[in-house]
Every structure is written in structure tokens, then in C-alpha cells.
Amino acid sequence: EPEVTQTPSHQVTQMGQEVILRCVPISNHLYFYWYRQILGQKVEFLVSFYNNEISEKSEIFDDQFSVERPDGSNFTLKIRSTKLEDSAMYFCASRGDRQGKTTDTQYFGPGTRLTVL
Amino acid sequence: LAKTTQPISMDSYEGQEVNITCSHNNIATNDYITWYQQFPSQGPRFIIQGYKTKVTNEVASLFIPADRKSSTLSLPRVSLSDTAVYYCLVGDTRDSSYKLIFGSGTRLLVRP
Numbered sequence: 001e002p003e004v005t006q007t008p009s010h011q012v013t014q015m016g017q018e019v020i021l022r023c024v025p026i027s028n029h030l031y032f033y034w035y036r037q038i039l040g041q042k043v044e045f046l047v048s049f050y051n052n053e054i055s056e057k058s059e060i061f062d063d064q065f066s067v068e069r070p071d072g073s074n075f076t077l078k079i080r081s082t083k084l085e086d087s088a089m090y091f092c093a094s095r096g097d098r099q100g101k102t103t104d105t106q107y108f109g110p111g112t113r114l115t116v117l
Numbered sequence: 118l119a120k121t122t123q124p125i126s127m128d129s130y131e132g133q134e135v136n137i138t139c140s141h142n143n144i145a146t147n148d149y150i151t152w153y154q155q156f157p158s159q160g161p162r163f164i165i166q167g168y169k170t171k172v173t174n175e176v177a178s179l180f181i182p183a184d185r186k187s188s189t190l191s192l193p194r195v196s197l198s199d200t201a202v203y204y205c206l207v208g209d210t211r212d213s214s215y216k217l218i219f220g221s222g223t224r225l226l227v228r229p
Binding site for chain 1: 215218219221
């Protein structure tokens with residue numbers, strides 16, 4: 001069964017450093033997402049991406065964040081200058097575009113645990 | 118996006134059937150109801166999705182009354198490994214800007 005993969009599983013970084021979190025969405029999917037979950041809190045939407053551009057972003061997704069699909073398979077989230085409060089699990093998700101179908105499900109990756117020291 | 122309300126927690130025992138009900142009074146005509154399961158430190162896992170009446174798959178059933186203002190996730194004969202947080206979400210899955218807005222979910226604890 002196809003699945004979303006994410007690397008690394010755990011990233012430890014110093015405050016102020018840049019990090020890049022990587023995701024490989026399900027191969028025939030067209031919509032891509034990043035969510036985050038701070039320990040003990042809700043899963044929060046960060047950004048959606050379609051047709052090589054951001055479709056929507058939340059208030060959390062400020063200028064420190066960027067997303068990219070550098071090739072046909074990877075989808076990355078970059079945090080330019082990490083802060084302590086960026087420590088969280090980051091989940092990538094993807095969904096297909098089945099025109100004419102009545103359902104369309106987002107599938108999540110296993111997550112990257114980001115720890116900012 | 119329609120707001121959902123579900124119990125904060127539920128307890129059950131192995132082998133029992135568990136029903137988790139979710140209220141979504143403001144569900145829109147084009148909205149679908151989707152349930153996810155999440156284990157600690159893992160990504161949400163899709164369980165089931167439906168629009169009306171009843172949907173069943175290999176892990177769960179979803180019951181949706183005619184007015185669609187609520188839905189019930191039914192887990193038959195739960196095991197210890199079903200201990201997790203269960204989220205009910207509604208939205209127009211065909212919308213190009215469809216995103217998932219998670220609530221606090223229902224923490225299900227299955228006891229031996």
C-alpha cells in the first residue's frame with residue numbers, strides 16, 4: 001500500500017539554525033500539506049501546496065517558513081531560523097485529485113520530531 | 118468549516134464494541150465526515166469516511182443519520198492496540214483548498 005514517508009524521524013537543532021524537513025508524498029497525489037503538533041496539543045494546519053504554489057497557509061506559517069517541491073517526488077518544509085517554540089512533530093500529508101469521485105482523503109506521514117535547543 | 122464536538126475521553130474493555138459519537142450541527146451540503154486515529158508520536162491515520170447512512174470497512178463502521186448533524190464511529194471488539202485518540206472532521210473534500218482542522222479528539226482507553 002502506498003504511503004507518505006518523512007525524513008528524518010528526529011531532528012535536533014540549535015536555536016537560530018535552519019532546518020529542512022523532507023517528505024515523499026504518495027506518487028500520484030497532487031495536493032500536499034504540512035501540519036504540526038506541539039507535544040500534548042492539537043494537530044495544526046500549516047500550509048497546503050498545489051500546482052507548485054501555496055494554496056493556503058495558516059497564521060503559524062510566517063516568513064520563517066517555506067515549502068518547496070524541488071523535484072517530482074520530494075516536498076520540503078524549511079524553517080529559516082528556528083525558535084524554541086518550533087519544537088514539535090511535523091507531519092506531511094498528501095491527497096489525490098480524483099475528478100468525478102466523491103471522496104478524497106488526506107494521508108499522513110509518520111512525522112518528524114523537531115527539537116530546538 | 119463545520120465545528121465538531123466529541124467526548125474528551127472514553128473507557129472500554131477488550132472485546133467490547135465502542136461507539137464514539139460526534140456532533141456537527143453546521144455541516145454543509147458538500148461536506149464529508151472523516152475519522153482519523155492517532156497513536157502517540159505518530160501521524161493521524163485515516164479510518165473511515167462517509168456522507169450519509171452507513172459505511173463499513175475492515176476496521177470500523179460509520180453511521181450517519183438522515184439529518185447528518187452527527188455521526189457515530191463504531192469499533193467492533195476493540196483490543197488494547199485500539200487505545201488512541203480518535204478525531205472526527207468534516208469538510209468539502211472536493212474543495213481545492215480543503216484542509217483538516219483537528220479538534221482535541223476522543224481519547225479511547227481500552228483496558229484488559
